[in-house]
Ligand SMILES: CC(C)=CCC/C(C)=C/CC/C(C)=C/CC/C(C)=C/CC/C(C)=C/CC/C(C)=C/CC/C(C)=C/COP(=O)(O)OP(=O)(O)O
């Protein structure tokens with residue numbers, strides 16, 4: 678079973694975006710703790726399977742962050758299952774997950790399942806619209822964090838600013854609430870300085886979009902966490 682408590686840095690690969698072989702090699706050999714495969718739109722069985730096959734050539738944990746039923750497949754080291762705390766629609770909190778357990782229940786190795794309590798904080802992010810989120814106040818976010826830790830005993834609480842830089846002060850406040858639950862921060866990390874700053878508070882930083890804009894800058898964020 679993967680232990681996210683030991684992680685500092687992960688890359689998130691979007692199966693809907695092309696990635697040259699030498700770029701994938703550099704990411705896999707960068708020293709990052711794991712690769713998460715996931716995205717909000719354009720995630721298909723074929724593009725997820727393609728990335729999985731390519732990553733399997735490397736000695737790095739590879740996790741599927743499940744966002745659609747159509748791209749669920751065996752072969753990953755672990756599966757991250759989002760529940761979106763600040764969704765207005767219970768479909769993204771319990772219903773889709775319920776449907777998946779009904780469908781795959783007999784095949785699920787529960788030791789591989791890791792539930793992520795998501796809080797989506799960028800109104801412009803695709804996931805914000807897709808999961809019908811509402812923007813929480815700081816007090817709301819802190820309360821979600823307390824629920825993740827004390828009520829649901831979730832392994833991960835994820836502050837998701839996908840595509841934009843977040844608020845370090847809020848990350849700091851949330852970090853204070855969490856002991857057993859691991860805090861993931863993702864959003865807009867493009868430099869060593871940004872990686873360092875968020876890593877001061879978050880247990881794990883997630884680096885996504887910059888991979889596709891400036892690979893060398895993405896790779897430097899790993900060094901910041903070593
Ligand atoms: C043998 C076998 C088949 C084994 C498999 C076992 C298995 C995995 C069973 C399934 C178990 C289960 C309970 C699955 C849940 C299924 C599911 C579809 C859940 C829905 C999750 C959910 C609420 C998704 C909403 C969207 C979300 C939170 C997505 C996360 C990804 C994300 C935030 C990406 C970031 O955005 P991005 O796309 O990068 O944005 P840009 O493109 O703008 O950059």
Ligand SMILES: O=P(O)(O)OC[C@@H](O)CO
Nearest residue numbers: 839840863864865885886
């Ligand atoms: O793509 P960025 O903005 O780096 O965010 C990373 C990750 O949190 C997206 O789910």
Ligand SMILES: [Mg+2]
Nearest residue numbers: 691839885886
């Ligand atoms: Mg992305």
